Amino acid sequence: MRRYFIGGNWKCNNTIAQTQSLINSVINKLAFDATKVEVAVAPIFLHVPWVQANIQKNVQVAVQNTSLTKMGAYTGEISVEQVKDLGIPWVILGHSERRQYYGETNEIVGKKTRLALDHQLKVMACVGEKLADRESGQTTQVIQAQLDSIKKELTTEQWANVVVAYEPVWAIGTGKTASPEQAQDVHAFIRGWLKSQIGAQAEQQTRIIYGGSVTEKNALDLIKQKDLDGFLVGGAALKSAFTDIVAAASSSR
Numbered sequence: 001m002r003r004y005f006i007g008g009n010w011k012c013n014n015t016i017a018q019t020q021s022l023i024n025s026v027i028n029k030l031a032f033d034a035t036k037v038e039v040a041v042a043p044i045f046l047h048v049p050w051v052q053a054n055i056q057k058n059v060q061v062a063v064q065n066t067s068l069t070k071m072g073a074y075t076g077e078i079s080v081e082q083v084k085d086l087g088i089p090w091v092i093l094g095h096s097e098r099r100q101y102y103g104e105t106n107e108i109v110g111k112k113t114r115l116a117l118d119h120q121l122k123v124m125a126c127v128g129e130k131l132a133d134r135e136s137g138q139t140t141q142v143i144q145a146q147l148d149s150i151k152k153e154l155t156t157e158q159w160a161n162v163v164v165a166y167e168p169v170w171a172i173g174t175g176k177t178a179s180p181e182q183a184q185d186v187h188a189f190i191r192g193w194l195k196s197q198i199g200a201q202a203e204q205q206t207r208i209i210y211g212g213s214v215t216e217k218n219a220l221d222l223i224k225q226k227d228l229d230g231f232l233v234g235g236a237a238l239k240s241a242f243t244d245i246v247a248a249a250s251s252s253r
């Protein structure tokens with residue numbers, strides 16, 4: 001059985017005092033069975049060392065991006081070697097905010113994913129359609145193109161270190177969640193793609209998590225869906241609701 005995966009994407013939120021308070025009052029009080037649920041939180045880069053030094057051992061640390069380049073003369077970037085060097089296991093790549101505001105194309109996301117995996121980082125690879133894509137019936141085509149660009153770069157074995165995050169852009173930060181059926185439909189499509197494009201092992205073992213206005217109220221219904229293996233949580237990961245979301249996952253395994 002696939003272990004649930006719950007990611008907290010803190011985005012560009014929190015002063016250091018707010019991050020410290022979140023760790024002390026929420027994250028370090030999370031109680032869950034780590035054999036059934038894997039939890040990772042992604043602070044801004046600057047807060048990572050403090051978080052690493054102060055977080056409970058069951059919760060892993062992730063970063064929200066890595067450079068398309070390796071170390072070198074690339075002002076303002078942070079490379080996979082530097083993330084790996086600090087012992088950070090996870091990176092979120094291809095988030096729709098990176099695609100939308102920083103021009104990350106499918107091709108860039110594929111290359112970044114390859115670079116991260118080549119440096120032994122594990123990747124939460126985000127895919128998802130915009131509202132206009134959904135309304136014009138293009139949801140699966142858009143997601144397929146996003147997945148195909150990642151596939152182009154990876155070996156079959158590298159998929160063992162990928163979690164696919166389905167995040168419909170229209171549901172991110174909007175309070176509009178995909179219904180459990182809408183989420184399941186896309187997750188089943190992604191699972192089918194994994195089977196036909198990568199193989200039976202990837203189909204069975206790859207976690208496909210959902211993100212987009214996940215709250216303590218909708219988590220339980222979403223997690224019951226057959227192909228949904230956890231969440232990538234934004235706003236609700238910045239408060240005590242995260243405790244309930246992790247508990248919802250724990251209680252259903």
Ligand SMILES: O=C(CO)COP(=O)(O)O
Nearest residue numbers: 009172173212213234235
């Ligand atoms: O983008 C997200 C997680 O990566 C989801 O954000 P919200 O949970 O705030 O909608």
